Amino acid sequence: MFATLTAPYLSTLDQTMRQIAADLLQQDEPGFGVMVRYALGWADANDQPYTNITGKRLRPLLLFLCTETAGGNWHTALPAAAAVEFLHNFSLIHDDVQDNSPTRHNRPTVWKIWGVNNAINAGDTLYTIAYLALERLSQALPAQQVVHLLRVFGQTNIALTRGQHLDMRFETQDSVATDDYIRMIGGKTAALLSACAYMGAYIGCGDETRAGYFAEFGRNVGIAFQIRDDILGIWGDPQVTGKSAATDIVSRKKSLPVLYGLAQNPTLAALYQQPHLSDADVQQAISLLDSVKRPRLYRKSGRALFFSGHARA
Numbered sequence: 001m002f003a004t005l006t007a008p009y010l011s012t013l014d015q016t017m018r019q020i021a022a023d024l025l026q027q028d029e030p031g032f033g034v035m036v037r038y039a040l041g042w043a044d045a046n047d048q049p050y051t052n053i054t055g056k057r058l059r060p061l062l063l064f065l066c067t068e069t070a071g072g073n074w075h076t077a078l079p080a081a082a083a084v085e086f087l088h089n090f091s092l093i094h095d096d097v098q099d100n101s102p103t104r105h106n107r108p109t110v111w112k113i114w115g116v117n118n119a120i121n122a123g124d125t126l127y128t129i130a131y132l133a134l135e136r137l138s139q140a141l142p143a144q145q146v147v148h149l150l151r152v153f154g155q156t157n158i159a160l161t162r163g164q165h166l167d168m169r170f171e172t173q174d175s176v177a178t179d180d181y182i183r184m185i186g187g188k189t190a191a192l193l194s195a196c197a198y199m200g201a202y203i204g205c206g207d208e209t210r211a212g213y214f215a216e217f218g219r220n221v222g223i224a225f226q227i228r229d230d231i232l233g234i235w236g237d238p239q240v241t242g243k244s245a246a247t248d249i250v251s252r253k254k255s256l257p258v259l260y261g262l263a264q265n266p267t268l269a270a271l272y273q274q275p276h277l278s279d280a281d282v283q284q285a286i287s288l289l290d291s292v293k294r295p296r297l298y299r300k301s302g303r304a305l306f307f308s309g310h311a312r313a
Helices: 002-024 033-039 058-069 074-099 110-114 116-139 143-171 178-186 189-205 208-235 245-250 256-264 266-272 279-300 302-312
Strands: none
Touching: 002 033, 002 058, 002 074, 002 116, 033 074, 033 110, 033 116, 058 074, 058 189, 058 208, 074 110, 074 116, 074 143, 074 189, 110 116, 116 143, 143 178, 143 189, 178 189, 178 208, 178 256, 189 208, 208 256, 245 279, 256 266, 256 279, 266 279
16 A cells, blocks of 8 residues: 555656756766665666565655645655665664674675775765756745755754764763663654655745644654664664674674663673673673563663654644
């Protein structure tokens, strides 16, 4: 049902993104464009067509729906939707480098195949393409509205990098307050979803105040989404999530399940203070997290339902 309803949006988005990338990568050097196409799920490492799903495209979909809800035509928002998806994939490439993550979407990450330097360069390319995609709104919107959206987009990028800074800083801290965790994800997942909702609504109605209500909705959806994603990151099926639970544990990510585990289990806290974690340590950490998963974690994860309910309100 969901796939059927979203197919018209996502197929048109994919065509738009491919056209934008093709336009901007015309003078493609050997081995350059393939990294971008690989990251976007269009090609394999040999630049052959790749047909398996590598992303849900939830961010552009939210943008489209907010455009329609605000009274606009979602086709007008295509450049903005493409921009947020390019930006999202830029952040994933750089996150994988910073987190030393070997896999994403059940495939080797860009840096794992082509090295860190090439991955950073590919991420920078997607970052630039995102801005050039957004600028194409000038074909349908007044210049002052496009400038406003470019400003919002830039502010969102600052929020994303600030959130990533907190995420990396928390890896070196023995303890992190839950409110600080919320602040951190508010500058990552929630910041981009908030921007998607705002930009979509603004394209639809041209009213900053009305779009601001959509932004708050997007922020709360983003917080709830990240909390749920943190839980799936430990106990979800790797074939579905696309990565192993060991990745975040080795990086000492202070996800919500880990924060509750550290507060409840001194053995887990001591394990996290070790300079290096072996495979056995990782498995022990997962077992220790299992010991506090029920009922405490699920009770606490009601926080996600609170935020999503607040978003609906």
